[in-house]
Amino acid sequence: MVFYPPPWVPKLPFDPPDSVTIGEFMRNEIYGRRPIAKSRNPFTCGLTGKTYTVTESHKRSDLVAKALSKIMGWEPNVDSPWDKVVGVFSFNTIDYLSVLNAVHRLSGIATPANVAYSAGELEHQLRSSGAKALFTCVPVLDTALKAARAVGIPDDKIFIMDLPHHSNKTSFKTVDDLIQLGHSVLDLEPLNWVKGQGARQVAFLCYSSGTSGLPKAVMISHRNVIANVMQYCLFEDVSRRKYGVETQVELGLLPFSHIYGLVVVAHSATWRGDEVIVLPRFELTDYLRAIERFKINYLPLVPPIVIRMLGSKDLLKKYDLSSVRLVFTGAAPLGKETVVELLRLYPNWHVGQGYGMTESATVVCSTSEHDICPGTSGSLVPGTRAKLIDQEGREITEYGKPGELLVQSPSVTLGYLHNEKATAEAYIWDEDGRWLRTGDEVMVTKAPSGYEHLTIVDRLKELIKVKAHQVAPAELEAHLLTHPAVDDCAVIAVPDERDGEVPKAFVVTPQSMASRKNEDIAAEIIKHVQDHKAHYKWLKGGVEFIDVIPKSPSGKILRRLLRDKEREGRRAKGSKL
Structure with a gap:
């Protein structure tokens, strides 16, 4: 069963240009951008x-x-x-x-x-x-x-x-x-440029965390970005017209090096004539001060920033945030409870979510302000088709049943640089054409409005989402195995109040380490990661020693069993999950 955007979503007015940068x-302006004279x-x-x-x-x-x-x-x-x-x-x-x-x-x-x-x-x-x-x-x-x-x-x-x-x-x-x-x-x-060059020529090499080894370079064409700018802006224009928004002031805090900030903020906002208030990094006071000073209307965020706000309610009261109309989150799901708590503080705000990935040059589905269903990531954007498949590769034809999400869109990228194997696994062909296998488990349901919404259930790719960053467990595992105290290991995501998720390592030590204290070995392993990896990859979830890493007969790490073990341990300690 192939899913399409709801009927209220406009169709693309023309094919995304394929011969311009x-x-x-x-x-x-001939390509549809807001007239420069009317832009901020x-x-x-x-x-x-x-x-x-x-x-x-x-x-x-x-x-x-x-x-x-x-x-x-x-x-x-x-x-x-x-x-x-x-x-x-x-x-x-x-x-x-x-x-x-x-x-x-x-x-x-x-x-x-x-x-x-x-x-x-x-x-x-x-x-x-x-x-x-x-x-x-x-x-x-x-x-x-x-x-x-x-x-x-x-x-x-x-x-x-x-x-x-x-x-x-x-x-x-x-x-x-x-x-x-x-x-x-x-x-x-x-x-x-000749006809079609923009569709073939790479504009950006953005590095995706992937599921194994070092990050892979995703080849994003000029047309891929152009298409998603058109798709996302056209989708949003429906609710913007409803609320009388011609141009608005948006927050530019998300890293422009990340596909979310690069396409959704830096390109889409300015193409439709909006103003982006640029902050180099997240500092809560600077962030709140900018909202008040520049009367920001639209906050593209990641869930940990929302959580940080909710944990700083006294500070929030010192700033006038009444200009905000819409909070939009991506990169990781935002829980219903968090949305409810935010709306208690600011009942006039709208809170939406979206879903996308580097390989789709960002937005696959998004929440429209006129059709908000908390807990979902909204509806498909124009020009996008999707289907779900089960573990046997069969198409799922009913609502409410999760399966791996496959996507067709003019924004789906060219593949991975110098990695034909990974490209062939992620970009597949069938009788309906070329599809991107997202590796994410998704469920399609009908919202109270009657329109189809997508809910992200789980990540088949096992990526750990630390704020706006993605961490591939296999990359950390490969690094850990270079330490003499690590005989075998596995890395999972554990919940963290500040960062959303953080990595935790389960480690098997060699017999030669039997006489050493676990806390000393753990400190060495943690420092080993800190000395060589970006801060968001540090083992802030800690190190736990284990007799054996659970694996399938084929050798695949059974992370679900480790996650279950982690949950049981937290329950025993009375920790919040």
Whole structure:
């Protein structure tokens, strides 16, 4: 049984353009963007108020592109895009999208990297993507330099993004330096793309945590992003019209390096003329102050931030948050109880959820403000089809029965870079065409409105969601096995009040460690992870020693049994689950 968007969802007015860059789509009104004259300033710093108009942002992007052309020796219509890969390893800034568009103006590829990465993790991304240059910022410059130098990126190909309250007095060129240089460079020739090039050519290499080993590079085409911007905006326009919203002020806190922040916030918001208030990182006071100061209407968040708010009610009372109309969460499910508690505090707010993934270039389904069903992730966006299959691969044809979600959409991406096996497993063909296997267990039900809604039941891929980050247990397990005190291990997600979920390791020690104290070994293992992995991958759930890791006859770790063991232990201690 194939599921479709509800009848109230408009159809795409035209096929997503397949022969232009994302930047051209974002700035050219013929493709449907809100008229520039009626648009708000696209990005405003939530700490200083610094901002640029739409026209100024476009000009800055053009000048950065010209400077990169001069420094890197790149021309728009010469050489392969794979010869022009640029890494971006920075907190959110008001120039972030301008830099990405500048890379695309040269027919290059941008690879945004998680700012929480360690030097080793960033090195993996730069090396596997073939990055030739890197944009970073002062707070993470040391990490960036270690990784860049390890892969042979010279210092004169490293550029600094401006961050508020951070001095840029370094020997590296800044974005403003590039803009100044761009004024002295001749204009670039127009891109000469052929029909369909935007559908085939990679725009972004975004790294998905995957289920095994190191993160995999998802190849996202220009058309993939263009399609999802159209899909998501068209879906939201229905409720925006109902509430008389032409443009609004949105929060830009989610990392632009993550597909959620990259597409839903940085691209979709500005394409429809909204203003994004950019915050480089989450600090509760700065966050609340920005909402009050800039009268933010729309808060795209992740559940741990909502939980943090509910745990800080006295602080919330000090700020005027009456401008907020909609809170939208993604990356992990938001429980009904949490929604109810938030609405007790702010009964005039609307709270919705969405679901998507890097491989779908973000939004698959979303909540519309006029059809909210707490606990679900809303309905399919325009141009999307879905079906559920059981463990035997049979299609599920009834409501309320969970199965693995398969998705068709023009935003479904090209596959994984240099990983044909993983691509063949995730992107499959049948008589109905090409489908993305999400690896997530989903249930379709009818909401009280009578429309179909999707509920995320479980993650077949076993990813651990730490705030807006995803952690692959297999990556941590491979690292743990390099420690002499670990003979075998398994990592699971355990609930955490602050972060939503955190990793916990179950460890089997070798006989040679029998004389040592478990607490000493656990401390060494925890430090082993902290020394080599990003902070969100740290074993904040602790280390538990076990005689044997439960596995299936084929050797697959039976994590469900470990989760059951963890729940039983928490119940025995009286912990909240």
